[in-house]
Amino acid sequence: MSYDVNGQTVETDEEGYITNLSEWTPDLGAVIAKAEDVDMTDEHWAVVNFLRDYYEEYQIAPAVRVLIKAIKKSLGKEVGNNKYMYELFPYGPAKQACKIAGLPKPTGCV
Amino acid sequence: MAPLDKNTDEAPKIVGDPFKIPDMECGAMADTHTFEAAPEHNEPLGFPGELVDNWKEVAIAKMGELAEKNRAFKVYLDTCVKCGACTDKCHYFLGSGDPKNMPVARQDLLRSVYRRYYTFAGRNFPWLVGARDLTKEVLDEWYTYYHQCSQCRRCSVACPYGIDTAEISMAAREILDSVGVGQKYCNEIIAKLKKTGNNLGLNPKALRATLEDLEEDLEDETGIAVKLPLDVKGADILLITPSADFFAEPHIDGLLGYAKVFHAAGVSWTISSYASEAANFGMFIGSYENMREVSWRIRQAAKDLGVKRIIFGECGHAWRVGYSFLNTLAGPFDFLDQNYPIPQHIMEFTSDALDEGILKIDKSRNDEFRMTYHDSCNVARGSAMGRKEGGQFDLPRKVLKAVCNHFYDMEQDTIRENTFCCGGGGGLLTDDLMDLRIKGAKPRMTALQQVSEDHGVTHMAAICAICKTQFSKVMPKYGYEMDSIMSVHQLVANAVILDGQVDDDDEDDD
Numbered sequence: 361m362s363y364d365v366n367g368q369t370v371e372t373d374e375e376g377y378i379t380n381l382s383e384w385t386p387d388l389g390a391v392i393a394k395a396e397d398v399d400m401t402d403e404h405w406a407v408v409n410f411l412r413d414y415y416e417e418y419q420i421a422p423a424v425r426v427l428i429k430a431i432k433k434s435l436g437k438e439v440g441n442n443k444y445m446y447e448l449f450p451y452g453p454a455k456q457a458c459k460i461a462g463l464p465k466p467t468g469c470v
Numbered sequence: 471m472a473p474l475d476k477n478t479d480e481a482p483k484i485v486g487d488p489f490k491i492p493d494m495e496c497g498a499m500a501d502t503h504t505f506e507a508a509p510e511h512n513e514p515l516g517f518p519g520e521l522v523d524n525w526k527e528v529a530i531a532k533m534g535e536l537a538e539k540n541r542a543f544k545v546y547l548d549t550c551v552k553c554g555a556c557t558d559k560c561h562y563f564l565g566s567g568d569p570k571n572m573p574v575a576r577q578d579l580l581r582s583v584y585r586r587y588y589t590f591a592g593r594n595f596p597w598l599v600g601a602r603d604l605t606k607e608v609l610d611e612w613y614t615y616y617h618q619c620s621q622c623r624r625c626s627v628a629c630p631y632g633i634d635t636a637e638i639s640m641a642a643r644e645i646l647d648s649v650g651v652g653q654k655y656c657n658e659i660i661a662k663l664k665k666t667g668n669n670l671g672l673n674p675k676a677l678r679a680t681l682e683d684l685e686e687d688l689e690d691e692t693g694i695a696v697k698l699p700l701d702v703k704g705a706d707i708l709l710i711t712p713s714a715d716f717f718a719e720p721h722i723d724g725l726l727g728y729a730k731v732f733h734a735a736g737v738s739w740t741i742s743s744y745a746s747e748a749a750n751f752g753m754f755i756g757s758y759e760n761m762r763e764v765s766w767r768i769r770q771a772a773k774d775l776g777v778k779r780i781i782f783g784e785c786g787h788a789w790r791v792g793y794s795f796l797n798t799l800a801g802p803f804d805f806l807d808q809n810y811p812i813p814q815h816i817m818e819f820t821s822d823a824l825d826e827g828i829l830k831i832d833k834s835r836n837d838e839f840r841m842t843y844h845d846s847c848n849v850a851r852g853s854a855m856g857r858k859e860g861g862q863f864d865l866p867r868k869v870l871k872a873v874c875n876h877f878y879d880m881e882q883d884t885i886r887e888n889t890f891c892c893g894g895g896g897g898l899l900t901d902d903l904m905d906l907r908i909k910g911a912k913p914r915m916t917a918l919q920q921v922s923e924d925h926g927v928t929h930m931a932a933i934c935a936i937c938k939t940q941f942s943k944v945m946p947k948y949g950y951e952m953d954s955i956m957s958v959h960q961l962v963a964n965a966v967i968l969d970g971q972v973d974d975d976d977e978d979d980d
Contacts, residue, residue, distance in 0.1 A: 374505050374654075375901065418676035423717045426683050442719065442953070454718070455901070467659050468669030469714040469721075469749060469785075469899060469935035 363391045377458075377465045384412075384462030392460045396451070403439055404448055404460075407431060411461040421458050421466055428453075488884055488916040491558050492567035499568040503610075504617045504903050507652035514661040515760055518650035525649040526604055530587050532648045533580075536641050537588060543641050546633045547584045550577060556625040556635075561890050562618050565909030570615050573625035573635045579612055580642050613651055616642040618906055621754065621896035622847035627887055639896070640756030647755055655900035656751045660760055667767065668713035668747035674701075677743050680716050688726060693972035696733045698725070699740045701775065707732070707739035708772050710748045710792075710813070711783025712935035719942070720957045721935055724784050727959025730966050731820050735828050739781075745771035748788035749935065754897035765791065765799040778807040781814050784957055786895070786934030789815060790852035817865045817933065818856050820962060824872050830967045833875050839929045839961070840876040842921050843867055844914065844941075845889035846934035863887075866933055866958055873965035878925040884917040892932070894940030908944050915948040931956045 361372045365388045371379050376395065378384060389408060393400045400408075410430050414422045422430070424442070432440025445453040454466050509519025522528055537544040556573035558564065563571040570576065578600070585592035585601035592601030602608065621636035646652065659669045666673055672680070681698040688696040699705065709732075715725040732739045745767040752761030772780055780803075782792050792813045797803065803812045811818065823829050843866055855861040863886045871877050884890050893910030921927045932938055932955060941955035 418673070418679060420670070420672055420676045423680050423683075423722060424719055425687075425722050426680060429683070429687075446952070464671075466670060466717065467655075467662060468717070469712055469939050470670065470718040 363388060363395065365391050373465075375459075375465065378462050381462055381464070389460050389462065392462075396456060396460065398449060398456070398460065400460075401448075403435065404457075406435055406439075407445070407448065407453065407457050408461040410434075411457055411463060415461070415463050421454060421463050424454055486916060488564075488881065488890070488913040488920070489558070490564070490916075492564060494569055495567040496569060499562075499566050499571060499618055499906065500614065502618060502903065502906050503614050504898070504900060505654040506613070507654045507657040511654055511657040511661050512647070512650060512652045514664055515647070515652070515657055515755075515757065517647045517652055517657075521650045525609070528649050529609065529645050530583075530604060532645045533584060533641075534588060536644065537584065540637075540641070542634070543637055546577070546638055547581050549631045550574060550581065550633055551631070553630060555628045555630060556633075559625040559628045560619075561622070561624070561893060561913045562620070562906065562910045565893070565912040566906070570611075571618055573629075576615055576619055577633065577635055577638050579608070579615055580638055583608060609646070609649075609651070612642050613646055613653075616646070617653055617898065617903075619896060620847070620891045620894070620898050620910065622891035623851045624847065624888065624890065627851065636896070640753070642756075643754070643897075644756035647757065653755070653897060656755050656897040660751050660755070660764070663747055663751075663764060667742075667744050668716075669749055669751070670713040670717055672713055672716060672746060674743035677716060677741075677746055681741070684722070684726060684729075688729065691974050692968055693974070694733070694968050694970055696729050696968070698729050699738075701743050702738070702740035703774075704776050705738045705740035706777060707737055707779045707781050708745075708768075708775060708777040709739055709741050709781050709783060709816075710745060710768055710788070711741070712748045712785040712788060713746055714935040714939065715783055716746070718935075718939060720953065720955060720960050721784075721938055723960035723963060724957025725959075727957065727961075727963035727966075728783060728816055730963050730968060731816075731823060731829065731959070734830070734966060734968055735819075735823050740775060740777070742771035742775060744774065748782055748785040748792070750788055750791045751897060753787055753791055761791065761795070762799045765796055768796070769800040769803070772803070773805060779810045779814060780806065780812060781816055781819055783816050784933040784935065784959060786846035786936060787848040787852075789855075790848040793853035793855070815855050815865075816959065817869060818861075820869050820959070821856065821865050824869065829962075830969075831873055831965045832967055833873055833965055835965045836874040836961050837876070839874060839956070840878070840925065840927045841870060841874050841956075841961070842878055842880050842918065842927045842930050843870055843885070843958075844880075844892065844930050844932045844937060845885050846932055846937050847889060847891050847895055849933060850887055850889045860886075866931075869958060870931060870961060873961050878921055878927055880917040880921045884913065890914040890917065892934075892937040892940040893944065895934075895936050899936050899940055904943070907940060908947050911940065911944040911948070915944070918950075919948065929954050929956050931958045931961060933958050
């Protein structure tokens with residue numbers, strides 16, 4: 361599997377997670393979102409940007425609860441709740457949002 | 471990728487009888503072939519990176535070695551009399567109708583090859599005894615169908631000879647690994663654990679940040695500084711819990727429950743960043759060496775931190791490994807306090823705390839939930855708990871009833887030692903098996919629908935990280951909200967009132 365961004369090919373694993381994390385750009389994020397059938401809004405980008413910032417500091421995605429708390433702080437509780445996160449990312453804020461943000465897939469019993 | 475993969479819309483919302491035998495459909499699941507591992511997942515586990523050239527000789531030799539070393543495995547291969555008692559016991563058969571998902575048929579995939587190379591009749595008259603040659607097609611079939619077994623052992627309860635399909639499925643996976651055909655989900659995770667100490671890949675800095683964040687939540691909620699200590703030398707208790715408890719919902723709510731119970735009991739405890747995982751996927755792939763290596767980290771952490779006791783959090787197969795094998799794998803634990811079980815389950819701790827009147831409980835705080843309990847297979851059929859026989863069934867129910875006013879059990883033949891698997895156990899909790907997982911959940915979901923209809927049950931609790939994740943994903947396919955699955959200690963957390971607790975009722979105030 362791979363994505364085409366501005367004429368460049370970006371490789372992924374079998375499930376569409378990019379294999380070389382440094383290849384991520386917002387343009388690529390938009391392409392992955394399109395493949396996932398996710399229509400990116402400012403709220404989606406706020407989640408994606410938070411995930412990327414967190415990853416940069418901790419080399420792993422945050423717990424869903426930590427993500428929701430941060431979004432609640434920045435965008436209010438109408439957006440910062442579990443249900444709304446699933447409306448934004450139907451396959452889950454952890455896995456689908458990570459994929460769009462160019463982070464590795466969370467593994468384990470999650 | 472669509473939210474859930476193909477076929478998922480076909481899953482029926484209202485099903486009916488949990489034991490209903492489906493119409494047979496040969497090959498229905500023949501194309502369900504979970505992702506194979508890459509060399510970087512296989513090699514750290516000591517397996518060849520990819521299919522070896524002489525795979526046939528290696529696989530046959532490995533099978534012989536296992537039969538020689540593991541007498542139970544040999545007896546299981548030799549004794550089946552085809553009585554048929556197991557045929558309708560597997561949730562994947564009930565959910566998919568594929569006859570190769572009948573336990574006896576699953577066993578025969580391996581048994582037929584064993585016969586060909588290791589019995590007199592099979593060596594000389596293979597056509598008379600259903601013996602067959604090992605070919606690449608057979609190897610592929612093993613991979614396909616031994617990754618449609620969650621090793622739940624419900625069929626072994628029904629077998630008059632006690633043949634344990636899980637043991638055969640573990641052996642099959644070990645043979646596959648030995649020739650370089652590993653499963654991506656399990657092997658990637660074990661490799662990650664060896665590097666970071668947990669399945670998630672959570673490093674100490676991130677773990678500390680997560681725990682601090684949760685401490686903040688607990689203080690906001692109760693007004694009390696409830697701690698989630700990390701790497702505290704000299705603590706009395708080392709908590710070993712699945713890393714999903716640091717990441718996913720409703721697992722995290724269970725972790726907060728353990729913290730509140732420990733706080734109320736006034737004990738000193740700690741989590742270890744070196745052994746920050748209870749799960750032991752070495753069991754799923756039948757690899758004694760990997761299982762031992764994962765278990766050894768727990769011993770090492772207990773020694774390094776100088777703790778007196780080890781307590782396991784809510785994780786199903788971890789408790790089987792912990793209760794049944796830990797001492798063999800990583801013992802003796804003569805450096806721990808011998809007055810307590812080694813290891814002990816959090817449910818035993820909470821149960822004792824309730825008996826001793828240490829926990830102040832307000833059951834009405836769970837009145838919005840009408841609960842039932844899902845027995846997780848590895849706890850139910852692979853362990854025990856507490857001081858009385860059947861404690862693994864009774865203690866979780868006792869704790870639930872102590873913290874909830876509304877509790878109703880599901881149909882008797884679907885709980886306790888007859889419990890149905892959640893559909894995601896044994897290393898199958900991967901997105902590429904979502905279709906299988908939804909089908910495999912059908913018997914459990916049907917039993918749940920029954921108790922919902924009869925008693926208005928709205929939520930189900932479990933003490934296994936796999937079960938919790940699996941249900942949160944598949945319940946919406948059966949007409950429930952994803953948060954209808956709860957941790958037992960989540961309900962404990964809701965009901966327990968700590969000394970000096972000031973409730974944060976104002977939702978806007980944060």
